[in-house]
Amino acid sequence: MQVRGSVIKSIDSFVSDVHSAKYEEWKNNLSSASSLLLSSVSTSSWYPVEPGVIAPTQVLCDMFYTDKKKGAWESGRYSAKVGLTGIYKVFVLISSPTFLLKRATRVIATFYDPTDLTVADTTDNSMVIQFTELPIKNELIEYRIAGWMEMALEICGCKNLKVDITKSMAQGSSIFETTINWD
Template structure:
């Protein structure tokens, strides 16, 4: 059960940029294991999911958001914005939402291991994704992924976007369902 270092780096950068005056306080709340990872995180290295994503996300949510799910969502949006720049942004800009999200399975496996995400249904203005495996069933990770999907689709040009989580592995369902619609 692992997470790529780029996820930890994006959480760290998110707090630095969006909550800079409280950055050191946030670091002071992190576990010693997470702090050790932050000393020299390799974006392509794999780290334990608890220390690499859950602890830092939980701490940022507790410090800066009344609703932890909202904090995780915003952190995921930031991660997509940071990841989908440069040559990747050009790829996303010329992709259709369906084309891009059909590759979501490959994209997610580059961040979380193990992960399985499937496109179940797609139309010109909607998509249903099933996340059937995560490194650990955790609501904050599900919301980070939802925020990432939302921002990626915004970059892709979707307007009137709605991303809703209809079922959840973390709540005991057999999958996390992302119901996505746009205009």
């Protein structure tokens, strides 16, 4: 159950950029394991998901959001916004939403391990993505991923976008499923 260092860095950057007035307080509220990991993280290396993503996201949600799901979602959106820059932004801008989401299996696997997902249904304006494996069954991870997908599709040019989590492994389902619609 591991996560790429770039995901951990994006959480740190999110708090530093979006909640800068309380950034130091956030860092001080992290567990010693999360603090140690954050101080030495390499974006290309793999780290345990609990101290790397779940615990820091939980602290940011507790400090800045009355709805932890919203905090995790916003953190995921930020990660996509920052991560899909440079050459990646060009790729996203010239991709159709369907093309981008069909490659989600490769993209997600570069950030979370183990991960297994499939595109269960697709039309010109919708898609259902089902994760049958995630590194851990956790609601914050699911909301981060859904938020990331939403921002990636916004960058791709989707209008009237709606991303819904329709099944949750964290809530006992055998899969994590997102249903995505756009104009």
